[in-house]
Amino acid sequence: xxxxxxxxxxxxxxxxxxxxxxxxxxxxxxxxxxxxxxxxxxxxxxxxxxxxxxxxxxxxxxxxxxxxxxxxxxxxxxxxxxxxxxxxxxxxxxxxxxxxxxxxxxxxxxxxxxxxxxxxxxxxxxxxxxxxxxxxxxxxxxxxxxxxxxxxxxxxxxxxxxxxxxxxxxxxxxxxxxxxxxxxxxxxxxxxxx
Numbered sequence: 001x002x003x004x005x006x007x008x009x010x011x012x013x014x015x016x017x018x019x020x021x022x023x024x025x026x027x028x029x030x031x032x033x034x035x036x037x038x039x040x041x042x043x044x045x046x047x048x049x050x051x052x053x054x055x056x057x058x059x060x061x062x063x064x065x066x067x068x069x070x071x072x073x074x075x076x077x078x079x080x081x082x083x084x085x086x087x088x089x090x091x092x093x094x095x096x097x098x099x100x101x102x103x104x105x106x107x108x109x110x111x112x113x114x115x116x117x118x119x120x121x122x123x124x125x126x127x128x129x130x131x132x133x134x135x136x137x138x139x140x141x142x143x144x145x146x147x148x149x150x151x152x153x154x155x156x157x158x159x160x161x162x163x164x165x166x167x168x169x170x171x172x173x174x175x176x177x178x179x180x181x182x183x184x185x186x187x188x189x190x191x192x193x194x
Contacts, residue, residue: 012045014045015050016049021060029064029068029071032071032123033072043057047158062152065122069140070139072123075126077133091121091123097128100124108134108138109139113145117146
């Protein structure tokens with residue numbers, strides 16, 4: 001738990017440095033391809049540190065995520081046999097990937113939209129979209145709308161209740177981390193059951 005607290009403190013510190021926006025861009029972009037952490041891991045501390053820039057921070061995270069999503073789509077469409085499969089195997093998402101691929105065929109862009117809202121790994125969604133050849137404009141729209149809802153909702157809450165949220169996170173960091181992992185597990189389980 002000490003590592004978790006140190007990581008949280010470091011991300012808060014980083015969010016106030018000149019490298020904060022670059023870090024957000026990199027985490028958000030590569031989180032759509034292979035990076036195992038969500039954009040919120042850096043976006044939330046940045047907004048807590050600078051609530052007046054909440055909408056700007058969320059917009060940068062959104063744009064980086066969608067552009068990264070297109071890169072993930074490209075990996076699935078063109079590089080799956082060489083790069084994409086290695087990413088899926090490295091993150092142990094093989095079963096999840098196969099199930100999502102089948103859901104794409106049935107639900108199309110709705111699965112991208114729903115996946116962009118949930119804690120389900122966005123990189124799996126992006127790579128699978130490329131593999132099944134989803135219509136690129138529809139992929140972009142579904143990704144952008146779902147990520148915008150998610151990121152701007154977070155920005156709204158943090159802008160409105162930032163001090164309370166920051167105090168709550170700092171008091172209950174370990175518990176919230178456990179809850180986040182349980183929710184992620186439940187999301188993965190739900191997808192497997194489908």
